[in-house]
Every structure is written in C-alpha cells, then in structure tokens.
Amino acid sequence: MNIITVKDAQEGGQKAFNIFKEALAADAKVFGLATGSTPITLYNALTASDLDFSQKISINLDEYVGLAPDNPQSYHYFMQQHLFNQKPFKTSYVPNGLAKDADAETQRYDDIIAANPIDLQILGIGRNGHIGFNEPGSPLNGKTHKVPLTQSTIDANARFFDNEEDVPRFAYSMGIGSIMTAKHILLMAYGENKADAIQKMVEGPVTNHVPASALQNHNHVTVIVDEAAASKLSK
Numbered sequence: 001m002n003i004i005t006v007k008d009a010q011e012g013g014q015k016a017f018n019i020f021k022e023a024l025a026a027d028a029k030v031f032g033l034a035t036g037s038t039p040i041t042l043y044n045a046l047t048a049s050d051l052d053f054s055q056k057i058s059i060n061l062d063e064y065v066g067l068a069p070d071n072p073q074s075y076h077y078f079m080q081q082h083l084f085n086q087k088p089f090k091t092s093y094v095p096n097g098l099a100k101d102a103d104a105e106t107q108r109y110d111d112i113i114a115a116n117p118i119d120l121q122i123l124g125i126g127r128n129g130h131i132g133f134n135e136p137g138s139p140l141n142g143k144t145h146k147v148p149l150t151q152s153t154i155d156a157n158a159r160f161f162d163n164e165e166d167v168p169r170f171a172y173s174m175g176i177g178s179i180m181t182a183k184h185i186l187l188m189a190y191g192e193n194k195a196d197a198i199q200k201m202v203e204g205p206v207t208n209h210v211p212a213s214a215l216q217n218h219n220h221v222t223v224i225v226d227e228a229a230a231s232k233l234s235k
C-alpha cells in the first residue's frame with residue numbers, strides 16, 4: 001500500500017483529485033465511487049475543475065435498501081448533489097434501493113461490474129473497518145449482496161437522519177471481492193475516529209473481522225490519510 005499523509009481533508013481531496021486526473025490521462029473509463037463525508041473534498045475539487053466525465057462510467061459502491069433515489073438520505077441523491085448534477089457521467093450506476101427482488105438486483109449489479117471493469121475505485125472506511133457496506137464478518141471474496149447494517153454503522157450514520165429509527169437496517173453493497181477487481185483502489189480517511197481502523201487495515205492480519213484488511217492483498221492501493229487518521233500507525 002502506498003500511504004500518503006496529508007494535513008487535512010482539503011489537501012487529501014486535492015491529492016485524490018490529482019490521482020483522478022492521472023487516471024483520465026491514462027484513459028481510465030470506469031470509476032468506482034463512494035459516499036460519506038470523506039470523498040466530499042475530492043468531489044468538490046472535481047466539480048470545480050474542467051475535467052470531463054461525459055464519456056465515462058461510474059459505479060457506486062452501495063445504497064440503502066428501501067430509499068428511493070429522490071430521498072435526500074439516499075446515496076443516489078447524495079451523488080446527484082455532490083457530483084453528478086455538476087459533473088455528469090455518460091452512465092452512472094447505483095444499486096436500486098427499491099428493487100423488489102434482492103437476488104435479481106444483486107445479480108444485475110454484478111453483471112454491470114463484470115461488463116465495466118473498474119479502473120479506479122474510491123473508498124472511505126467505517127470506524128469498524130468496513131468498506132462499502134461490507135461489515136465485519138463479510139466474506140473477503142463476496143460479490144454484491146444485501147447486508148444487515150451493524151449498530152455501529154447505524155449509529156455513525158444516524159447524524160444524517162432525523163431519528164435513529166429512520167436509518168435503514170439493510171443496504172445493497174458491492175462485495176469485497178467485487179471491490180478487489182478494481183485496477184487501482186484509492187482509500188481516504190480523515191480524523192481520529194478512523195485511526196484504529198487504519199492501523200488494523202494496514203498493519204493487522206488480513207481478516208474478515210476488518211474488511212478493509214483485504215486490501216493488503218491488492219497490488220495497487222493508495223491510501224490518503226490525515227495525521228489524525230494515521231496516528232496509530234507504527235511508522
């Protein structure tokens with residue numbers, strides 16, 4: 001893993017932006033995108049730039065089960081607000097939170113990923129080491145699946161909802177195996193509350209108790225962390 005330490009999320013977004021720019025220059029066609037507060041500085045840098053994604057494809061990691069695309073808490077909506085409205089892609093895929101048949105939806109999504117190999121995959125990380133919505137215990141070779149969210153993730157995401165009870169209990173998520181098929185993975189983490197997860201991801205054993213530790217087995221991973229998130233690394 002190539003670990004880049006920055007002073008804050010602003011600088012991290014700029015570094016991540018440069019990696020996007022290089023990927024475009026190298027003719028990357030498919031971008032795996034993530035939600036959460038972490039990629040926002042990257043998305044701000046992208047929307048402020050003159051980079052053109054109108055012939056590119058994006059594939060998002062995950063979506064809450066039960067939320068419509070126009071629900072302001074949905075990941076569809078998040079992506080529209082933070083990136084797609086200002087910087088449209090040719091086609092943007094996000095799992096359909098309203099799908100009636102979960103098996104058909106996860107299969108549909110796997111088919112999309114298979115047909116559009118991801119050149120650059122953006123990731124944040126949960127405090128418990130989850131990536132996408134692959135919670136601890138998820139199989140390290142898994143494909144897209146419907147997952148029950150852990151209480152830790154529900155609590156962490158409750159800040160975006162009026163009440164904790166409104167936080168969906170399930171999500172569709174690309175699996176760790178699907179994420180690992182991306183040619184280049186760029187994970188970003190900012191803040192003290194990510195320090196444990198970053199330490200375990202980088203220095204701990206590869207275990208499905210820490211889903212992000214699977215990235216140790218990938219040959220092209222870039223990690224952008226601020227000093228707080230890097231604070232528990234041994235060097």
Ligand SMILES: N[C@@H]1[C@@H](O)[C@H](O)[C@@H](COP(=O)(O)O)O[C@@H]1O
Pocket residue numbers: 034035036037038039061062123124125126127131132133153
């Ligand atoms: N499914 C998302 C993840 O993709 C994201 O990485 C994580 C951390 O979010 P944040 O960046 O807001 O800390 O939150 C959610 O659980």
